[in-house]
Amino acid sequence: MQTNLAPQYQGTADGEAAEAILRKCVHCGFCTATCPTYQILGDELDGPRGRIYLMKQVLEGAAPTRATQLHLDRCLTCRNCESTCPSGVDYGHLVDIGRKLVDAQVPRPAGESVLRWALKEGLPSPLFGPAMKLGQMLRPLMPAALQNKIPVARNPGKWPEREHPRKVLMLAGCVQPSMSPNINSATARVLDAAGIQAVVATGAGCCGAVKFHLNDQDGGMDAMRANIDAWWPYIDRKSNGANGVPPIEAIVMNASGCGVTVKEYGHILRNDPAYAAKAQRVSELTRDLSELLPDLVAPLKPVLRPQASGAYPKLVFHPPCTLQHGQQLRGGVERHLKELGFQVRVAGTESHLCCGSAGTYSVLNPEIGYQLRDRKLGNLEPGNDETIISANIGCITHLQSGTDAPVRHWIEVLDDAIAAPI
Numbered sequence: 001m002q003t004n005l006a007p008q009y010q011g012t013a014d015g016e017a018a019e020a021i022l023r024k025c026v027h028c029g030f031c032t033a034t035c036p037t038y039q040i041l042g043d044e045l046d047g048p049r050g051r052i053y054l055m056k057q058v059l060e061g062a063a064p065t066r067a068t069q070l071h072l073d074r075c076l077t078c079r080n081c082e083s084t085c086p087s088g089v090d091y092g093h094l095v096d097i098g099r100k101l102v103d104a105q106v107p108r109p110a111g112e113s114v115l116r117w118a119l120k121e122g123l124p125s126p127l128f129g130p131a132m133k134l135g136q137m138l139r140p141l142m143p144a145a146l147q148n149k150i151p152v153a154r155n156p157g158k159w160p161e162r163e164h165p166r167k168v169l170m171l172a173g174c175v176q177p178s179m180s181p182n183i184n185s186a187t188a189r190v191l192d193a194a195g196i197q198a199v200v201a202t203g204a205g206c207c208g209a210v211k212f213h214l215n216d217q218d219g220g221m222d223a224m225r226a227n228i229d230a231w232w233p234y235i236d237r238k239s240n241g242a243n244g245v246p247p248i249e250a251i252v253m254n255a256s257g258c259g260v261t262v263k264e265y266g267h268i269l270r271n272d273p274a275y276a277a278k279a280q281r282v283s284e285l286t287r288d289l290s291e292l293l294p295d296l297v298a299p300l301k302p303v304l305r306p307q308a309s310g311a312y313p314k315l316v317f318h319p320p321c322t323l324q325h326g327q328q329l330r331g332g333v334e335r336h337l338k339e340l341g342f343q344v345r346v347a348g349t350e351s352h353l354c355c356g357s358a359g360t361y362s363v364l365n366p367e368i369g370y371q372l373r374d375r376k377l378g379n380l381e382p383g384n385d386e387t388i389i390s391a392n393i394g395c396i397t398h399l400q401s402g403t404d405a406p407v408r409h410w411i412e413v414l415d416d417a418i419a420a421p422i
Contacts, residue, residue: 001025001052006061013271014097018059021094024087025052031081031091036354036372037074045071048081048091055098064102072099074368076361077213078321078354083328092326093267096217103215119360120214124174124206124223132178148401149363156181157415160192168292169234169251170198171227171262174206176255176393183393186415187254187289193418194299196292199246203230207258212268213359221272224265228278235281251282254289254411256392257359260326262286288327289411290391293336300340303419312417313387315344316380317410318399320392321354333391333410340414344389347379357398373402389413 003022009015031048032038038047045054051071058064072095079092108116122128135142136153168191176183188198204227212220234248253259266280317334324330334344356362356372363369382388382405389410390396400407 018097021090024089034080034084069106076358079325083325120211129178156185164197166196183409186412194296201230207261209261251286256320256323259288260322290332318390320395350379357394
């Protein structure tokens with residue numbers, strides 16, 4: 001797609017990056033077939049091709065409008081279009097640039113601005129944990145709309161205490177420790193059973209995605225730099241293994257939304273002379289938890305309870321968009337859980353489509369978010385004896401709000417099936 005940048009964008013990092021992406025687009029329209037918002041709304045401007053045209057117009061000097069902003073806002077950033085695109089258009093990075101440029105020119109209504117500010121400042125805040133505990137105590141008294149966002153409190157269980165030569169860093173995250181703390185402890189226990197120690201670095205917090213995708217890109221990058229600083233003593237070869245800092249072999253993410261973001265630190269911070277090289281190294285070391293599964297199968301088989309004990313529920317897997325499209329990881333969870341004796345299936349249709357959670361999307365665009373949730377649950381069709389599993393806290397909470405079937409992280413189900421520690 002030929003693009004003629006307006007003078008104000010020529011020679012800028014955003015302008016040059018956007019132009020390179022736009023020039024790959026041949027406006028074939030394949031992307032519209034797999035875009036969730038296009039399927040629901042039926043508007044060309046609510047599909048990737050239409051949004052690309054809108055962003056192209058802005059980059060060529062057209063003044064964006066509130067309508068432009070709304071069309072970009074309604075994008076889930078599921079990146080399904082990237083999996084479909086035959087030309088390799090990097091739509092996710094383009095829409096980040098487009099939103100940044102549009103928001104700089106189009107003021108938002110006061111109520112919307114306040115809500116977005118509350119989300120980007122509140123979710124990564126240390127106060128989120130106490131607020132979630134209070135919400136869980138008062139949950140039965142709340143309206144259904146609020147109950148949907150507050151999971152029932154669960155005991156996280158014990159964190160393993162054994163030392164292992166093999167060590168990985170694990171990001172605790174911002175909302176997950178408060179909303180579903182068992183995911184992190186279950187991850188640590190499963191890795192422990194396989195002879196791997198999970199290490200959580202002091203000072204590492206939110207991956208930066210919340211602020212970055214709510215167009216506080218500077219705030220998001222500050223969070224990324226803070227994580228790099230917290231992890232670097234475990235990565236830097238000069239200090240690795242010295243001063244009591246154990247060497248690590250990977251940075252493991254058990255929330256695919258965080259994983260796709262940390263894997264892109266190198267891209268996001270590429271123009272930061274102080275952090276570009278470190279960010280790239282962090283991205284190279286980052287692995288989604290499912291990427292460890294091939295090496296976990298053999299050591300875990302001997303410690304799994306016998307299947308006859310009934311510890312293995314039937315599973316139906318919802319692969320998050322951040323896993324299958326953002327990280328381009330498909331099939332691994334199902335394949336390796338089957339190797340471990342689980343019965344796992346995926347939705348018969350539309351397993352590639354977004355569930356509507358998409359970070360803060362279901363809060364900012366609830367009507368579309370809940371339509372997609374119900375559509376996803378209809379395709380998953382969980383039976384009375386089935387547990388829905390996923391790989392991202394947002395998807396898990398969102399899906400659980402629409403079904404009585406249990407919705408859990410796949411690592412929690414695997415943790416349940418592990419026998420008592422040897």
